[in-house]
Amino acid sequence: MYNNTLVKKVIMLFVLVFSFFISSCEQAEEGNYIQWGSENEMANDLISKGRYHYYNVEWDMALSYFKAAVDHDSTSFASYVMLAWMTPAGELRDEHITKAKKYAQGKNETSNLFVSILDLESGEGLRERRHKVWSKMHALEPRGNFIHYYYAWTKPTVDERIVEYELLLEKLKSADRSYAHVVNTLAYAHYGKGEKAKAKEYFDEYLRLYPGNNSNDSMGEYYFNEKDYETSLIYYRKSLEHFRYSESGRDKVEEINALLKK
Numbered sequence: 400m401y402n403n404t405l406v407k408k409v410i411m412l413f414v415l416v417f418s419f420f421i422s423s424c425e426q427a428e429e430g431n432y433i434q435w436g437s438e439n440e441m442a443n444d445l446i447s448k449g450r451y452h453y454y455n456v457e458w459d460m461a462l463s464y465f466k467a468a469v470d471h472d473s474t475s476f477a478s479y480v481m482l483a484w485m486t487p488a489g490e491l492r493d494e495h496i497t498k499a500k501k502y503a504q505g506k507n508e509t510s511n512l513f514v515s516i517l518d519l520e521s522g523e524g525l526r527e528r529r530h531k532v533w534s535k536m537h538a539l540e541p542r543g544n545f546i547h548y549y550y551a552w553t554k555p556t557v558d559e560r561i562v563e564y565e566l567l568l569e570k571l572k573s574a575d576r577s578y579a580h581v582v583n584t585l586a587y588a589h590y591g592k593g594e595k596a597k598a599k600e601y602f603d604e605y606l607r608l609y610p611g612n613n614s615n616d617s618m619g620e621y622y623f624n625e626k627d628y629e630t631s632l633i634y635y636r637k638s639l640e641h642f643r644y645s646e647s648g649r650d651k652v653e654e655i656n657a658l659l660k661k
Contacts, residue, residue: 431509431540435477442472449481450545454580455613458485459644469498476502476514483517509539509546529553544571548581561588579608583617590621612641616648628655 449464468478479499486492530553537550551563571578586601619634
């Protein structure tokens with residue numbers, strides 16, 4: 400008969416070696432992504448949720464998650480970048496930028512390029528200047544979905560953006576990743592081109608994929624622009640059911656109610 404203790408030791412040794420092998424493989428495939436995470440799992444979870452809401456233009460919620468992330472990990476440079484993006488000019492924004500630069504030291508090139516976007520001058524040609532940075536990041540790590548999204552978003556023309564968004568959409572679908580935010584962006588891109596039927600298809604799909612605050616807000620905006628104020632009001636009220644603290648949503652409901660009373 401086999402010695403049970405010896406068998407257990409062999410099994411444990413195998414598990415440890417196998418785990419080390421898997422861990423080594425994952426580290427080898429890390430690539431040149433923005434180094435969002437840290438050893439603080441709570442902060443990592445908050446950052447992930449913050450990015451999700453930022454993607455879906457739910458900036459109030461995104462802001463709260465990134466604020467919470469730096470409470471748990473005060474060295475999260477990427478969270479400070481996002482906070483700086485969402486904070487008006489002033490001392491608080493300057494503080495976020497300073498911390499982003501400080502804690503990005505020693506990070507990879509892609510992470511430092513991400514921080515460098517904060518130094519770009521506003522005004523004419525900003526999209527082009529941003530695109531140069533995102534292009535460098537995309538070249539360093541073409542697999543990065545966050546990078547790919549903003550590489551597409553900063554392309555010069557709406558037609559170029561649509562083509563790149565469609566490429567990203569297929570990549571996310573094939574990887575079984577969330578892609579609702581890309582559908583929403585495509586809806587607005589087509590609407591901006593005057594392709595309203597195509598835009599409506601995407602708005603409908605966005606609502607199906609993500610029946611939340613921003614999908615209802617987007618549909619409300621679609622009907623508002625089409626001057627169907629009654630239907631628009633229904634969707635804006637639904638968006639507030641998902642996030643009642645939305646100031647823009649409450650303002651829009653008031654605006655529509657005023658229009659309907661005329």
